Amino acid sequence: MGNLNKEIRDGDHPDITEERLKSTFDTHKMAAQIYNSQRAADRRNEITSAVLKIPELQDIKPLPFLSREEKVEEAARKIGILSEHLYDLVNVNDGAELYHLNNVVIGGEGNPLALHGVMFIPVLQAQATDEQKKKWLYRAMKREIIGTYAQTEMGHGSNLRKLETTATYDKATEEFVLNSPTTTSMKWWPGNLGKSTNYAVVVATLIINEKDYGPHSFMVQLRDENTHKPLPNIEVGDIGPKMAYNATDNGFLKLNHLRIPRTNMLMKHVKVEKDGTYIKPPHAKMSYSAMVHVRAHMNNTMAYFLASSLTIAVRYSSIRRQGHINPKEPEVKVLEYQTQQHRLFPHIARAYAFSFAGAETVRLYEKVKKDMESGETELMADLHALTSGLKSVVTYLTMQGIEQARQSCGGHGYSMASYISEIYGIAIGGCTYEGENMVMLLQLARYLMKAAKAVKEGKKVEGLVGYLSAPDNRHSLIDRTPEKSYDTYLKTFEHIARQQIFRAFDKLEKMLTSGLPHSEAWNKCSVELTRASRLHTRLFIAQAFARRVHDVVDFHIKEALDDLLHLHLNYELLDVASYALEDGHLCGEQMNFIRSELYRSLGKIRPNAVSYVDAWELSDMELRSVLGRRDGHVYENLYKWAQNSSLNRTDVLPVFEKYLKPLMMSARKNSKL
Numbered sequence: 323m324g325n326l327n328k329e330i331r332d333g334d335h336p337d338i339t340e341e342r343l344k345s346t347f348d349t350h351k352m353a354a355q356i357y358n359s360q361r362a363a364d365r366r367n368e369i370t371s372a373v374l375k376i377p378e379l380q381d382i383k384p385l386p387f388l389s390r391e392e393k394v395e396e397a398a399r400k401i402g403i404l405s406e407h408l409y410d411l412v413n414v415n416d417g418a419e420l421y422h423l424n425n426v427v428i429g430g431e432g433n434p435l436a437l438h439g440v441m442f443i444p445v446l447q448a449q450a451t452d453e454q455k456k457k458w459l460y461r462a463m464k465r466e467i468i469g470t471y472a473q474t475e476m477g478h479g480s481n482l483r484k485l486e487t488t489a490t491y492d493k494a495t496e497e498f499v500l501n502s503p504t505t506t507s508m509k510w511w512p513g514n515l516g517k518s519t520n521y522a523v524v525v526a527t528l529i530i531n532e533k534d535y536g537p538h539s540f541m542v543q544l545r546d547e548n549t550h551k552p553l554p555n556i557e558v559g560d561i562g563p564k565m566a567y568n569a570t571d572n573g574f575l576k577l578n579h580l581r582i583p584r585t586n587m588l589m590k591h592v593k594v595e596k597d598g599t600y601i602k603p604p605h606a607k608m609s610y611s612a613m614v615h616v617r618a619h620m621n622n623t624m625a626y627f628l629a630s631s632l633t634i635a636v637r638y639s640s641i642r643r644q645g646h647i648n649p650k651e652p653e654v655k656v657l658e659y660q661t662q663q664h665r666l667f668p669h670i671a672r673a674y675a676f677s678f679a680g681a682e683t684v685r686l687y688e689k690v691k692k693d694m695e696s697g698e699t700e701l702m703a704d705l706h707a708l709t710s711g712l713k714s715v716v717t718y719l720t721m722q723g724i725e726q727a728r729q730s731c732g733g734h735g736y737s738m739a740s741y742i743s744e745i746y747g748i749a750i751g752g753c754t755y756e757g758e759n760m761v762m763l764l765q766l767a768r769y770l771m772k773a774a775k776a777v778k779e780g781k782k783v784e785g786l787v788g789y790l791s792a793p794d795n796r797h798s799l800i801d802r803t804p805e806k807s808y809d810t811y812l813k814t815f816e817h818i819a820r821q822q823i824f825r826a827f828d829k830l831e832k833m834l835t836s837g838l839p840h841s842e843a844w845n846k847c848s849v850e851l852t853r854a855s856r857l858h859t860r861l862f863i864a865q866a867f868a869r870r871v872h873d874v875v876d877f878h879i880k881e882a883l884d885d886l887l888h889l890h891l892n893y894e895l896l897d898v899a900s901y902a903l904e905d906g907h908l909c910g911e912q913m914n915f916i917r918s919e920l921y922r923s924l925g926k927i928r929p930n931a932v933s934y935v936d937a938w939e940l941s942d943m944e945l946r947s948v949l950g951r952r953d954g955h956v957y958e959n960l961y962k963w964a965q966n967s968s969l970n971r972t973d974v975l976p977v978f979e980k981y982l983k984p985l986m987m988s989a990r991k992n993s994k995l
């Protein structure tokens with residue numbers, strides 16, 4: 323039997339090898355849990371190995387040393403080379419393989435095809451008629467055309483019903499006239515819109531005979547397919563540098579009375595007939611499918627970003643020695659400090675939890691997508707509620723975890739050599755895109771309030787909110803059940819979520835009864851409502867984690883995941899315990915129990931810490947981090963990395979002669995006076 327941790331190699335830093343030798347589980351088998359099958363985990367490694375053999379696909383130099391223009395060029399260069407090798411490298415119909423290829427070769431900073439793959443193709447798949455698919459989808463899949471999803475405007479992103487871009491139907495010519503009447507109506511933000519794409523699905527307010535039918539999707543050709551010059555009546559460009567994600571040309575678009583044929587409206591579910599008759603879709607929000615698509619996949623993307631930062635931080639913490647626990651012994655690895663463990667391990671557990679919750683969400687999404695093809699829309703509300711809550715909670719907790727990972731690396735964490743700040747910058751965009759987090763929590767709250775109302779009216783609710791109808795214990799039994807029985811924990815999470823949902827409901831009802839209009843009452847309850855949504859979502863995440871551990875067959879993997887779950891439940895419960903203390907569901911003694919279980923968990927996780935992150939099987943090429951190197955040889959490589967700085971090309975910079983020398987000379991002269 324070989325080593326259980328598959329990352330062990332000769333010549334690695336002995337401190338990191340020592341960690342890996344302690345592994346109690348096979349890291350590649352654990353990867354199968356993370357990536358949902360052994361085959362998927364194998365394929366990731368095969369793709370990475372194949373990419374490593376293609377010299378043109380390697381980074382020309384570390385990305386932080388490239389200017390924005392160089393980043394954009396570099397991503398495009400690699401996409402060109404990838405196009406040639408694509409069919410040898412991946413199964414192009416497998417989104418996970420494509421996503422992995424992207425992460426290894428290009429990374430999270432973006433590429434010209436990012437929105438093409440993430441939104442343009444999915445929106446055509448879901449909303450185009452067969453005829454429209456023949457015209458655009460198949461060309462898009464062959465990359466003959468490159469598209470994006472242009473919805474957000476300078477003045478409106480969250481409130482889609484107030485988009486100012488109009489698509490007015492002209493019955494005489496059977497055309498839509500697309501117009502951006504104001505500065506604020508300009509499309510602003512769509513990824514790759516600025517310079518890369520030549521087509522876009524533009525979301526505009528449909529007007530027929532002066533009646534407003536709300537947001538609808540239209541195919542618009544932006545640029546000439548040969549010259550790439552913007553077509554007449556179209557102004558398009560890049561919106562400038564952002565916090566991160568700067569290889570992507572997020573763009574602006576102004577449409578000046580642009581005429582497009584009637585058949586350019588995506589009409590699989592909704593129609594505008596030649597005479598202007600409007601035929602409603604089976605569900606009013608079917609045209610929001612591209613957003614739901616991304617939200618459903620965001621848990622996994624966030625889990626990946628979080629796991630990347632933690633891989634960097636945990637590996638580094640195992641070779642970084644500083645300070646003593648026992649003054650008679652050598653300096654310890656910083657991973658030995660309980661504070662360091664408390665800072666990192668709960669986030670490792672979250673990364674796993676997000677990945678398991680993500681797998682369940684994608685399964686539900688696939689089912690709803692299939693249903694929608696035949697006009698069946700019953701589960702759309704459930705999916706919308708679930709994805710709205712998850713995208714908000716998961717992005718927010720990911721942000722916290724990545725920042726903790728950065729701080730846990732001390733000074734070197736602040737250097738771009740760690741690459742954590744770039745990962746942070748990319749990940750936190752997720753708190754905003756695909757629906758600002760508060761806005762989406764309030765969407766989930768609508769669903770929860772409906773369920774609460776039904777329960778109050780004596781009806782039984784089921785599915786994701788079934789616990790609202792289930793019996794509840796007045797007091798938690800958390801410290802009175804056998805080890806590894808997590809039901810009492812989950813019941814406590816249920817209790818907390820239920821209490822908060824009804825607290826928000828009662829507050830809202832009271833205000834409505836007092837005569838306040840619904841929208842005002844809603845606003846005055848919105849903090850309580852978002853709390854209810856968060857607690858409901860955190861319950862779902864904990865349940866998804868427990869369900870996965872329950873289903874695992876391999877003994878060692880189950881044990882290792884069980885340790886993480888134990889940590890997760892205790893840590894998360896402490897985080898929200900005030901809700902349960904308020905009504906006496908938990909008592910002080912039980913709080914002490916939860917705390918001591920948490921500390922015990924940290925000790926249990928410690929020997930496997932490096933293996934838990936290694937199990938994500940993130941190669942050096944995709945991590946792009948000196949601190950997170952698989953071999954642990956950080957210091958000599960930090961020094962090498964710094965040699966890339968253009969400031970080091972000469973010993974003396976021109977600014978010396980220009981500014982610093984005169985400054986010092988005059989200071990010296992003055993001090994002689």
Ligand SMILES: CCCCCCCCCCCCCCCCCCCCCCC/C=C/C(=O)SCCNC(=O)CCNC(=O)[C@H](O)C(C)(C)COP(=O)(O)OP(=O)(O)OC[C@H]1O[C@@H](n2cnc3c(N)ncnc32)[C@H](O)[C@@H]1OP(=O)(O)O
Pocket residue numbers: 401402404405408420421423424430433435436439440465471473474479480481482483513607610611613614616623702703706748754755756757758761765768769
């Ligand atoms: C050569 C080959 C190379 C190959 C390699 C390369 C391959 C590349 C591919 C892979 C690359 C991957 C790279 C990954 C890197 C990742 C990192 C970065 C990724 C960045 C991507 C970012 C993309 C971002 C895009 C966007 O942001 S698009 C814009 C998103 N905008 C929003 O989300 C707006 C938010 N607002 C809304 O959604 C709506 O306004 C609203 C839902 C808030 C409200 O809508 P509305 O006003 O219409 O409705 P009401 O509030 O009145 O509600 C009415 C009822 O409708 C229900 N409802 C609402 N929505 C839905 C829904 N979707 N489904 C079902 N029901 C819905 C409400 O619940 C209400 O119901 P009720 O009345 O019963 O309560």
Ligand SMILES: Cc1cc2nc3c(=O)[nH]c(=O)nc-3n(C[C@H](O)[C@H](O)[C@H](O)COP(=O)(O)OP(=O)(O)OC[C@H]3O[C@@H](n4cnc5c(N)ncnc54)[C@H](O)[C@@H]3O)c2cc1C
Pocket residue numbers: 437471472473474477478479480481510511512513567572751754755756757758759760761764
């Ligand atoms: C990296 C990145 C990539 C993007 N890519 C795309 C893309 O490809 N295509 C595209 O179309 N768009 C894209 N966007 C735009 C993005 O979808 C929007 O910015 C996002 O939906 C938020 O909308 P907003 O900017 O209007 O925020 P605002 O709504 O202006 O938010 C400002 C504040 O107002 C609050 N708020 C707003 N409405 C409410 C409400 N009803 N109740 C309570 N509080 C409220 C919010 O919570 C927030 O605190 C991207 C954005 C980013 C950052």
